[in-house]
Amino acid sequence: xxxxxxxxxxxxxxxxxxxxxxxxxxxxxxxxxxxxxxxxxxxxxxxxxxxxxxxxxxxxxxxxxxxxxxxxxxxxxxxxxxxxxxxxxxxxxxxxxxxxxxxxxxxxxxxxxxxxxxxxxxxxxxxxxxxxxxxxxxxxxxxxxxxxxxxxxxxxxxxxxxxxxxxxxxxxxxxxxxxxxxxxxxxxxxxxxxxxxxxxxxxxxxxxxxxxxxxxxxxxxxxxxxxxxxxxxxxxxxxxxxxxxxxxxxxxxxxxxxxxxxxxxxxxxxxxxxxxxxxxxxxxxxxxxxxxxxxxxxxxxxxxxxxxxxxx
Amino acid sequence: xxxxxxxxxxxxxxxxxxxxxxxxxxxxxxxxxxxxxxxxxxxxxxxxxxxxxxxxxxxxxxxxxxxxxxxxxxxxxxxxxxxxxxxxxxxxxxxxxxxxxxxxxxxxxxxxxxxxxxxxxxxxxxxxxxxxxxxxxxxxxxxxxxxxxxxxxxxxxxxxxxxxxxxxxxxxxxxxxxxxxxxxxxxxxxxxxxxxxxxxxxxxxxxxxxxxxxxxxxxxxxxxxxxxxx
Numbered sequence: 001x002x003x004x005x006x007x008x009x010x011x012x013x014x015x016x017x018x019x020x021x022x023x024x025x026x027x028x029x030x031x032x033x034x035x036x037x038x039x040x041x042x043x044x045x046x047x048x049x050x051x052x053x054x055x056x057x058x059x060x061x062x063x064x065x066x067x068x069x070x071x072x073x074x075x076x077x078x079x080x081x082x083x084x085x086x087x088x089x090x091x092x093x094x095x096x097x098x099x100x101x102x103x104x105x106x107x108x109x110x111x112x113x114x115x116x117x118x119x120x121x122x123x124x125x126x127x128x129x130x131x132x133x134x135x136x137x138x139x140x141x142x143x144x145x146x147x148x149x150x151x152x153x154x155x156x157x158x159x160x161x162x163x164x165x166x167x168x169x170x171x172x173x174x175x176x177x178x179x180x181x182x183x184x185x186x187x188x189x190x191x192x193x194x195x196x197x198x199x200x201x202x203x204x205x206x207x208x209x210x211x212x213x214x215x216x217x218x219x220x221x222x223x224x225x226x227x228x229x230x231x232x233x234x235x236x237x238x239x240x241x242x243x244x245x246x247x248x249x250x251x252x253x254x255x256x257x258x259x260x261x262x263x264x265x266x267x268x269x270x271x272x273x274x275x276x277x278x279x280x281x282x283x284x285x286x287x288x289x290x291x292x293x294x295x296x297x298x299x300x301x302x303x304x305x306x307x308x309x310x311x312x
Numbered sequence: 313x314x315x316x317x318x319x320x321x322x323x324x325x326x327x328x329x330x331x332x333x334x335x336x337x338x339x340x341x342x343x344x345x346x347x348x349x350x351x352x353x354x355x356x357x358x359x360x361x362x363x364x365x366x367x368x369x370x371x372x373x374x375x376x377x378x379x380x381x382x383x384x385x386x387x388x389x390x391x392x393x394x395x396x397x398x399x400x401x402x403x404x405x406x407x408x409x410x411x412x413x414x415x416x417x418x419x420x421x422x423x424x425x426x427x428x429x430x431x432x433x434x435x436x437x438x439x440x441x442x443x444x445x446x447x448x449x450x451x452x453x454x455x456x457x458x459x460x461x462x463x464x465x466x467x468x469x470x471x472x473x474x475x476x477x478x479x480x481x482x483x484x485x486x487x488x489x490x491x492x493x494x495x496x497x498x499x500x501x502x503x504x505x506x507x508x509x510x511x512x513x514x515x516x517x518x519x520x521x522x523x524x525x526x527x528x529x530x531x532x533x534x535x536x537x538x539x540x541x542x
Contacts, residue, residue, distance in 0.1 A: 261409070261427075261428045261429075261446075261447060261448075264390065264408070264409065279349075279351075279370065279371070279389070280349040280368065280370060280387075280389055281348060281349040281350050281351060281370045281389075283349070284348040284349050288348060290367060290386075293349075293368065293387055293406075295387070295406060295408055295427065297408055297409050297427035297428055297446060298427070298428060298446055298447060298465060299428065299447050299466065
């Protein structure tokens with residue numbers, strides 16, 4: 001049991017606040033860890049990178065090594081990196097970089113130091129913030145309520161099949177596809193088989209979390225020519241398990257639900273804005289007034305919501 | 313009817329339910345306001361009290377009902393009336409997954425559609441849905457009737473035991489070991505007797521009564537592949 005949420009605003013606004021409220025209302029679904037994928041105003045050039053280091057004492061060395069690899073791929077910091085001010089052993093870093101010659105090749109090499117410094121998102125717009133603890137704890141530590149943007153995802157994790165570690169939290173970035181992130185409620189039972197197949201194609205998975213697969217799986221299908229809608233539908237047929245997942249990119253949010261209809265999803269759609277959550281009571285934090293709720297309780301359902309439009 | 317009012321809002325649900333239980337001892341009719349789709353409202357209510365929930369409720373509203381009359385104005389989340397023993401629950405709109413799961417008695421009346429696995433493992437009582445019932449309706453139900461005035465989703469009456477699913481509209485597909493049989497006039501009269509107090513009798517309905525084919529009752533593991541449906 002985990003809790004997931006998605007939010008699309010009709011325009012740029014306080015999406016961080018809404019995501020925190022949505023996840024705070026679902027903290028009981030899993031307070032092992034909480035995470036947010038926030039899509040801020042897209043940059044015209046360069047990327048925002050979010051990363052996590054696992055030993056704060058190594059912060060300086062980690063950034064030097066990361067910077068060195070970045071420069072080898074034709075890019076550099078555009079702003080000085082910033083990091084959280086906690087005393088936790090692990091730390092989270094935000095960096096703004098110019099564009100590497102190849103994101104895939106750069107990330108492949110940057111991941112050679114992933115056991116001590118793990119890149120968690122790369123995007124023109126996407127920033128993934130995740131950590132141990134419930135929504136209120138993570139939001140306060142990483143100032144999520146202050147983040148503005150157009151849309152985003154949230155996740156509260158009840159760990160079942162992999163370790164409780166800050167980097168095994170959701171959302172997961174679709175390594176190495178910029179600006180693609182997922183949140184997932186459920187279990188993927190053929191995770192290892194699919195990971196092995198994708199690893200043979202050159203993809204890399206950094207955690208033992210089954211959800212990490214989905215983002216890469218969908219993005220891989222799209223890179224081979226499928227539309228997002230086609231990839232979502234195919235995932236229901238090809239990925240085994242019980243799941244409701246949401247995947248976001250620069251344009252909006254899509255979701256898919258398994259054949260067994262085991263995991264809920266309730267939504268409110270109004271005037272180009274959209275709000276989704278595992279539990280309806282979470283939606284009421286954002287829309288306390290009486291609103292029409294659309295429940296996607298049935299099996300084998302997909303949908304896509306973009307800015308100002310709906311195509312479920 | 314004058315009702316004693318209890319507010320929910322962001323109060324702890326345990327505290328709200330204690331208030332409802334206490335009020336039920338001294339008032340015959342309660343109005344629960346500002347529900348905000350919260351979970352676990354009105355659990356284990358006693359016989360003789362009439363409780364109305366304003367707006368929508370979350371999961372398990374009216375669970376373990378011991379005889380109360382419960383009305384939800386709009387939608388109900390998963391598991392409305394789960395494990396209820398007696399009483400009458402009305403949902404004004406949509407009821408989510410597993411409405412009436414493992415219920416043992418009483419009546420659940422859903423004016424809108426219902427989600428998948430309605431009446432899963434029910435042991436008695438009856439469920440009437442004015443709209444469509446979702447997939448796997450009556451999954452492993454042991455007793456009682458699920459009556460849909462609308463249609464039914466896929467895998468209807470999947471792995472049913474001794475319960476019955478009645479469908480007046482279109483059925484997307486039958487579940488494992490489910491069998492459609494022609495109801496007798498006496499059986500239709502029994503269903504109409506349940507519908508009559510709700511003003512829902514319509515003699516023009518084309519009822520399909522779905523019961524167990526009883527082959528799964530004697531399941532052998534060597535035959536498992538023959539039962540794989542999904």
